[in-house]
Amino acid sequence: MTAALTTAVRGHPALVGLALLGSSSNDAASRRDEWSDHDFFAIAGSGAAAIARQDLAWLPDQERLVLTAREGDLGFVAVYADGHVLEFAVAEPTELAGALAEEATVTVDDADGSVARVIAESQSRAARVPVTDVLDDAQLVLVKLLIGTGRLRRGETINGGQFIRQWAVKHLVQALRARAVDRGLAKAAGIDSTRRFEADFPEVAADIEAAIAQPAERAAKSLFDLTRRVLEPGWEDFPTAAADAIARRLGW
Structure with a gap:
């Protein structure tokens, strides 16, 4: 699925980047098991996020999809026939200004490194989350x-x-x-x-x-x-x- 997502994002005219999160990332591969989802950010170019969010035909293996649903303004979930789950956000970098991320792997980025910056900023915010009182x-x-x-x-x-x-x-x-x-x-x-x-x-x-x-x-x-x-x-x-x-x- 990781390779298929990477190919799908590279081939989409409105998308410029892909960042795999949590157990989908290389850093957390040791945690991955049969119940792990694919969590990711699909990063759109400036002004193009609405296009990518409007139609999810770019997701891999369309014939096996049994469910897609919205979660908030930027989020989506998709379920395949074998029960595998994708949880993801489709957004421009500016729309992820408050996002939090821990382990992450950038597999697609633009020439300006926009996705790498989004991830670095998200990880920095996550690291500063205070311990609760x-x-x-x-x-x-x-x-x-x-x-x-x-x-x-x-x-x-x-x-x-x-x-x-x-x-x-x-x-x-x-x-x-x-x-x-x-x-x-x-x-x-x-x-x-x-x-x-x-x-x-x-x-x-x-x-x-x-x-x-x-x-x-x-x-x-x-x-x-x-x-x-x-x-x-x-x-x-x-x-x-x-x-x-x-x-x-x-x-x-």
């Missing part, structure tokens, strides 16, 4: 569990479950990573703190997985107990009073 994240875990459980108890099971299984877990993962960074036990996670969390924190990840596999309110209680167990001991700034108040409010 551990206290803020810990407090937000508790807030999301409180709100989510309240929603469950009034019958809003879908919305309440989202607060518990998605947002509370996101902040718990961020808090755990930030706390580990603060203690010198880990490096910053990069763009998405949930990626490869299982490899970095296998025991806690297994506990989170077991917690959210339960019915929603039991999941909330398990996540609440887990948050206190893994973050509170030895951390004098942990929001203990808030945790106690939430436990009282919810009858925990």
